[in-house]
Amino acid sequence: MSDRDQLDERxxxxxxxxxxxxxxxxEPVGSRTISKYTDLNLSSATIRNEMSxxxxxxxxxxxxxxxxxxxxxxxxxxxVDQIMQEKEEEVTEIKDMILKRVDRVELLLKQMAKLxxxxxxxxxxxxxxxxxxxxxxxxxxxxxxxxxxxxxIVVEGNIIKNTMIPIHTELDDEGLLNLNILLNNALNGLTIxxxxxxxxxxxxxxxxxxxxVVDRVLGEVATAIRGDDDDLQIYTSGATNIFKYPELSDxxxxxxxxxxxxxxDLLQGLIDDVNSSESGSGIQVYIGDEAPVKTMKxxxxxxxxxxxxxxxxxxxxxxxxxxxxxEKVLSTLRNLMTQLDTILKKDER
Amino acid sequence: MSDRDQLDERxxxxxxxxxxxxxxxxEPVGSRTISKYTDLNLSSATIRNEMSxxxxxxxxxxxxxxxxxxxxxxxxxxxVDQIMQEKEEEVTEIKDMILKRVDRVELLLKQMAKLxxxxxxxxxxxxxxxxxxxxxxxxxxxxxxxxxxxxxIVVEGNIIKNTMIPIHTELDDEGLLNLNILLNNALNGLTIxxxxxxxxxxxxxxxxxxxxVVDRVLGEVATAIRGDDDDLQIYTSGATNIFKYPELSDxxxxxxxxxxxxxxDLLQGLIDDVNSSESGSGIQVYIGDEAPVKTMKxxxxxxxxxxxxxxxxxxxxxxxxxxxxxEKVLSTLRNLMTQLDTILKKDER
DNA sequence: GTTAGCACTCAACGTTTAGGAGTGCTAACA
DNA sequence: TGTTAGCACTCCTAAACGTTGAGTGCTAAC
Numbered sequence: 001m002s003d004r005d006q007l008d009e010r011x012x013x014x015x016x017x018x019x020x021x022x023x024x025x026x027e028p029v030g031s032r033t034i035s036k037y038t039d040l041n042l043s044s045a046t047i048r049n050e051m052s053x054x055x056x057x058x059x060x061x062x063x064x065x066x067x068x069x070x071x072x073x074x075x076x077x078x079x080v081d082q083i084m085q086e087k088e089e090e091v092t093e094i095k096d097m098i099l100k101r102v103d104r105v106e107l108l109l110k111q112m113a114k115l116x117x118x119x120x121x122x123x124x125x126x127x128x129x130x131x132x133x134x135x136x137x138x139x140x141x142x143x144x145x146x147x148x149x150x151x152x153i154v155v156e157g158n159i160i161k162n163t164m165i166p167i168h169t170e171l172d173d174e175g176l177l178n179l180n181i182l183l184n185n186a187l188n189g190l191t192i193x194x195x196x197x198x199x200x201x202x203x204x205x206x207x208x209x210x211x212x213v214v215d216r217v218l219g220e221v222a223t224a225i226r227g228d229d230d231d232l233q234i235y236t237s238g239a240t241n242i243f244k245y246p247e248l249s250d251x252x253x254x255x256x257x258x259x260x261x262x263x264x265d266l267l268q269g270l271i272d273d274v275n276s277s278e279s280g281s282g283i284q285v286y287i288g289d290e291a292p293v294k295t296m297k298x299x300x301x302x303x304x305x306x307x308x309x310x311x312x313x314x315x316x317x318x319x320x321x322x323x324x325x326x327e328k329v330l331s332t333l334r335n336l337m338t339q340l341d342t343i344l345k346k347d348e349r
Numbered sequence: 350m351s352d353r354d355q356l357d358e359r360x361x362x363x364x365x366x367x368x369x370x371x372x373x374x375x376e377p378v379g380s381r382t383i384s385k386y387t388d389l390n391l392s393s394a395t396i397r398n399e400m401s402x403x404x405x406x407x408x409x410x411x412x413x414x415x416x417x418x419x420x421x422x423x424x425x426x427x428x429v430d431q432i433m434q435e436k437e438e439e440v441t442e443i444k445d446m447i448l449k450r451v452d453r454v455e456l457l458l459k460q461m462a463k464l465x466x467x468x469x470x471x472x473x474x475x476x477x478x479x480x481x482x483x484x485x486x487x488x489x490x491x492x493x494x495x496x497x498x499x500x501x502i503v504v505e506g507n508i509i510k511n512t513m514i515p516i517h518t519e520l521d522d523e524g525l526l527n528l529n530i531l532l533n534n535a536l537n538g539l540t541i542x543x544x545x546x547x548x549x550x551x552x553x554x555x556x557x558x559x560x561x562v563v564d565r566v567l568g569e570v571a572t573a574i575r576g577d578d579d580d581l582q583i584y585t586s587g588a589t590n591i592f593k594y595p596e597l598s599d600x601x602x603x604x605x606x607x608x609x610x611x612x613x614d615l616l617q618g619l620i621d622d623v624n625s626s627e628s629g630s631g632i633q634v635y636i637g638d639e640a641p642v643k644t645m646k647x648x649x650x651x652x653x654x655x656x657x658x659x660x661x662x663x664x665x666x667x668x669x670x671x672x673x674x675x676e677k678v679l680s681t682l683r684n685l686m687t688q689l690d691t692i693l694k695k696d697e698r
Numbered sequence: 699g700t701t702a703g704c705a706c707t708c709a710a711c712g713t714t715t716a717g718g719a720g721t722g723c724t725a726a727c728a
Numbered sequence: 729t730g731t732t733a734g735c736a737c738t739c740c741t742a743a744a745c746g747t748t749g750a751g752t753g754c755t756a757a758c
Binding site for chain 2: 137144238249
């Protein structure tokens, strides 16, 4: 039975009014308030009856007898799915930011997180792109000193990774040059899946005595791309914004929440979940217990996936109280995504 | 007039007892407690007289009449300077961490911050090394595609910086090779100060048509070294530890503190101060108002400078309540520094 | 179906009360 | 002269109490 079946138009109006006022004030909403706030011209008594029904149906609840009503998780869900309509929310400044430095992704991400946190007054998180089906663009080996080789790996979207690997066998400049050419010829333009055993063994044969270097480099390419070197690239900003919302800012809760934001590995679960359940528009809303992170059960989380290049995906998330301004957050995120999209499309070649 | 002149031995004993108990309990210390805690065999009344004196001298104070005494900033200062003696505090795990990956500094730093926070139960911060008098080790230009040049700059201590610069003039592989040789010949082994106008103009002449590239590269070298691309590399950890100390964990204070930890640019002031006032042992203690960051006036901060290579310095800081366990923190830091030192010395060549 | 009316509930807040920890001071003591 | 016992006093804390007001549920009348 769908929500619409349970609720007649009047109930929807009232529910809407309750949620809207609660979003604004953060205080339980009473029947008298609704009676005045709506243009239904109903007495508070009638509203009370309706509210009683709505409570029975699970859309609203009372913090205690003789208090007004507040939305339940289900109420919020209904609001987000059925009632709400997005505003037009512009995120300016983004264009400047991006145009300035497409070449330093992690800086861009940090700034974007900050911007989002400031714009929304909630906490923001953003994960660095995970490059699954992503093409290798360029590899460069350089001899830094007699014993160390610098490996620079550039992936589509201009993500750069460096690592040092030790040199075991003799390696002169010419050999290095050949190795560079070999690696680039063999690997450039390939996705991680396309670097299969065939490609690898062919390379090793060609590399001759330096096949161990090839091995190491491939290892680095793999870890670099899988990104599983316990360096979870997740940036957060505006954690302290949660202090603006009394329902989250008592010691216990605040500590746990901020702790979660700090300890990025917990956020990874969230990101994985987003990626696995992949909704149509790419924007997803988690309300209360719906969130895959238990410490955030008193929060709502809005996530969006962004895409830098082909298969180069990351996740943005806004974390705030359940009574967050969903309209604003959703449209801010949507705006950000389209801006990102158009700008990055232009930048592609 | 020095502290020692003002305080006879008995006063010192009492002051010491007061501070020690307060550090442990966090509660104002009464005269009776001291009378029992010390082996002075004095009645509480006598202690009271002494305490009254100590208060007049500014070493302790009362939160309100008819409460026990708590140390004043001056009292803490006296404790840190004169009374305290460091424990032996081992930070294990560090060796493993460092040996594993000297090549990825920022990861190392993040982990070190985390380790410190966990070991001490306070908040930890750590700034990436600022490379002033530091030698350039290696430069590599590579053509990523037709319009972009990848610049990789390696500095002593294996700090790696990448940037992309656009290509304006025609540049074939041979030209690129020559440019690479030119840059490395001219710049390798030089400190930032040594790259003066003479060096620069000589290079430009040799670079001929590609002097614009040289220009850009030098610019990148400069910003990379100065590190003033608004990417302040300061890592923090354990911010939520402050919730363990009631005197810091009320909404207002906690919010400001965590905000400061999050907004790294405020911490920069602290680091600058540390570097400018450079104490002998390299470890410094800021108590309350002494801290150059106003938002931390209710805290104490213990900082230490670490050194990776020649002139490659960074700062570590522990932020906690004024009643922090100075002995533990100081010795933990000192232990960390010596460990770092010996391990890195070994790694040097 | 709607509404006025009324008794009832309960969090929030201010006041009061009692208790206790700790002080400062005085006077006596060694 | 330094030390100590004794005592009145202060002030925080926590519990107990009363008051207020917002809001409800229910009933009866429209």
